[in-house]
Amino acid sequence: MKSFYNSIGDRILKHTNCIEQYLNGASMLKLSKEFGVSGHTIRRYLDKNNISVRTQSEQVIGEGNPFWKGDNVGYGALHDYVRSKKAKPILCEDCKTTKYQLDLANISGEYKRDLSDWEYICRKCHMNKDGRMTKLIERNRNGIQATK
Numbered sequence: 001m002k003s004f005y006n007s008i009g010d011r012i013l014k015h016t017n018c019i020e021q022y023l024n025g026a027s028m029l030k031l032s033k034e035f036g037v038s039g040h041t042i043r044r045y046l047d048k049n050n051i052s053v054r055t056q057s058e059q060v061i062g063e064g065n066p067f068w069k070g071d072n073v074g075y076g077a078l079h080d081y082v083r084s085k086k087a088k089p090i091l092c093e094d095c096k097t098t099k100y101q102l103d104l105a106n107i108s109g110e111y112k113r114d115l116s117d118w119e120y121i122c123r124k125c126h127m128n129k130d131g132r133m134t135k136l137i138e139r140n141r142n143g144i145q146a147t148k
């Protein structure tokens, strides 16, 4: 029974760019969500294809942005500090929508203890900005152009 499910997982993954994404820094968790298989299946699939699996700490760096993973206590404290000092607006400071929940986001990427380095933006803007930031960090780290 187990091998039956395993083979389904493998068959799904065979038609994805799972390995490529993993090598580009996507976590196993992200891939398992994206492709609807278990993390175990991803892991086994990578093993089977002789892809070396990253350790947890490498994984966090591999994601491009170590701050968002909740791994960094300093970041959490800083976030709380800014949140307590900076009033939350009604509109997204970027696109002025009220449609999405607002997130506190860092502007410079340097996470300064400076309220002007932070803004409240909506989920959509936040995701756009994070995407750009992640690529920037990856590029700096690898010295290569990130794809897309």
Ligand SMILES: [Zn+2]
Pocket (backbone or CB within 6 Å): 092, 093, 094, 095, 096, 097, 121, 122, 123, 124, 125, 126
């Ligand atoms: Zn917005």
